[in-house]
Each structure stands twice: as C-alpha cells, then as structure tokens.
Amino acid sequence: AQTVTQSQPEMSVQEAETVTLSCTYDTSESDYYLFxxxxxxxxxxxxxxxxxxxxxxxxxENRFSVNFQKAAKSFSLKISDSQLGDAAMYFCAYWGNNNDMRFGAGTRLTVKP
Amino acid sequence: EAGVAQSPRYKIIEKRQSVAFWCNPISGHATLYWYQQILGQGPKLLIQFQNNGVVDDSQLPKDRFSAERLKGVDSTLKIQPAKLEDSAVYLCASSPTFGGEKLFFGSGTQLSVL
Structure with a gap:
C-alpha cells in the first residue's frame, strides 16, 4: 500500500524568508501524482x-516550488518570500492507481512577523 | 462556480447517538468522496461514489457508518451509534471525472462525540 510520511509536525519561518517542508512516500507504481x-x-x-x-x-506555482526526487521517493515543498497568509497545515498527498488520495500527517507552518 | 457545500459546520453529540452529514458536490461532478480527518492526522478515505454507485467502501466501518448518494448528486453520511473515536472532521470532495486526480474539497463538518 502507498504511504506518505511527513517527518516535521511543526515548522516556523520568518516573514519574507524561505522554508522547506519535507515529504517522502512509498510506492511500487511508476505512474502517479503528488500534491x-x-x-x-x-x-x-x-x-x-x-x-x-x-x-x-x-x-x-509563483512562490511555491517542489523538489521531486523520484528515485529517492522524496517530494519537498519550498515556500519563498513567506507571507503571514501562508500559515496553515500543509499536507503532502499521493494519487495512484487506486484512485484514492493518500495523505501524510501534515506539517503545521507558523509564519513569524 | 459554486464549490462543494457541506452542512452542518459543527455537530456535538453524545456517544451512542446518531448523526448525519450532508454534501452537495460541484454541479456535474461524477465522483464524490467522504474523508475522515482525526485531529493530528491527514484525511483518510471512507467511501467513494461514481454517480450514485459505490466504487470503494473498504475503509468504511459498516457496522455503524452508512452513506448514500441520492440520484448521483447530493450525498449523506450517517453514523449510528456514534463512538468517542468518531470525533473528527468529515470532509467531502468531488471530482469531475472518475479516476481523475483533481479533487475539490468542502470545508467539512467537525464532529465532537462526548
């Protein structure tokens, strides 16, 4: 079964700085989507x-970019020029042949002014 | 375009009571999903509909949970009787095509079982 792991329960970043959220996944499929x-x-x-x-x-997508390493099954999110409105829970998710969105446990991002 | 509508927004019940949640997907969306999101966890699929037929309910606790999708549009998720561990946010999502990975989520119903 496909699993998604987010190892950072919480992250914080200073406004206007850059932060990276980590995600790894496990799958035997070759064709899939990550979100x-x-x-x-x-x-x-x-x-x-x-x-x-x-x-x-x-x-x-604008200030958001990913580092997708297929062989390592890693999918990290980089947020540049962080804004107060970016504060939220962030979930990494996998979509494969099961037609089912599998989510990680989430990372709570705090943005400090 | 209107989004996925869910009601109620909050519900508080005592254990062993019954509760129902309602979802109205985006017009024309063929596929509808119900997810359960327990505090501190990511959403987990409970049931998937294609039009008014069930595609996957393998993770639905069928002894207490039931769901239906009326005429392939609105859907209702019911819990009877509720347990403490059912406290969670119940999210509804819809997709324009079957097997499509573009999901549109509602704002969920937060259930507290006391």
Missing part, C-alpha cells in the same frame, strides 16, 4: 501544487 495541499483554519483543503511523476521538471 501539496494547504489547510487553513477554515478546514478547506486548498491545492498548492501538483507534480506528475513522469515529468522530470519540478513544478512551480
């Missing part, structure tokens, strides 16, 4: 960034 979701106190899961496993190029 980072943001969950603010409103509880709604908001898609931050999406990576297709067959693409070697790392995905970027």
């Amino acid at each position: 980072w979701y943001k969950q603010p106190p409103s509880r709604q899961m908001i898609l931050v960034i999406r990576q297709e496993a067959y693409k070697q190029q790392n995905a970027t």
Whole structure:
C-alpha cells in the first residue's frame, strides 16, 4: 500500500524568508501524482501544487516550488518570500492507481512577523 | 462556480447517538468522496461514489457508518451509534471525472462525540 510520511509536525519561518517542508512516500507504481495541499483554519483543503511523476521538471506555482526526487521517493515543498497568509497545515498527498488520495500527517507552518 | 457545500459546520453529540452529514458536490461532478480527518492526522478515505454507485467502501466501518448518494448528486453520511473515536472532521470532495486526480474539497463538518 502507498504511504506518505511527513517527518516535521511543526515548522516556523520568518516573514519574507524561505522554508522547506519535507515529504517522502512509498510506492511500487511508476505512474502517479503528488500534491501539496494547504489547510487553513477554515478546514478547506486548498491545492498548492501538483507534480506528475513522469515529468522530470519540478513544478512551480509563483512562490511555491517542489523538489521531486523520484528515485529517492522524496517530494519537498519550498515556500519563498513567506507571507503571514501562508500559515496553515500543509499536507503532502499521493494519487495512484487506486484512485484514492493518500495523505501524510501534515506539517503545521507558523509564519513569524 | 459554486464549490462543494457541506452542512452542518459543527455537530456535538453524545456517544451512542446518531448523526448525519450532508454534501452537495460541484454541479456535474461524477465522483464524490467522504474523508475522515482525526485531529493530528491527514484525511483518510471512507467511501467513494461514481454517480450514485459505490466504487470503494473498504475503509468504511459498516457496522455503524452508512452513506448514500441520492440520484448521483447530493450525498449523506450517517453514523449510528456514534463512538468517542468518531470525533473528527468529515470532509467531502468531488471530482469531475472518475479516476481523475483533481479533487475539490468542502470545508467539512467537525464532529465532537462526548
């Protein structure tokens, strides 16, 4: 079964600085998708960034970028120029052949002014 | 475009009582999911519908949980009787296609079982 591991329960960053959130996963599949979701106190899961496993190029969305290492099964999220609004829970997620989104346990990000 | 609607937003019940949650997915979305998110954990799939048929309910505790999707649109998730360990946020998500990885989430229902 596919598993997703986020080893950092909490992270903090100074406003305008850069922070990296870690994620590793376990799978025997070759074709899959990886995601980072943001969950603010409103509880709604908001898609931050999406990576297709067959693409070697790392995905970027404005201040958000990923470091996708397929062989190492690693998928980290880098947030540049952190803003107060970035504070939230961040979940790494895996989508494979089961058509089921598998989530990690999450990382709580605090942004200090 | 309206998002995924869920109600109620909060629910507090005593153990052994019954409770129901409602979800209205984005119009035209064929696939609907219910997830359970226990405090400090990521969401876990309970059940997946394709139109009004169940695709996967392998992780649904069927002795107490039930779900239906009326006419392939709205869905209701019920717990009867509730246990303390059912305290969680129940998230509904929908997707425009079956097998598609683009999920749209609602804001969830936070259930507290006392």
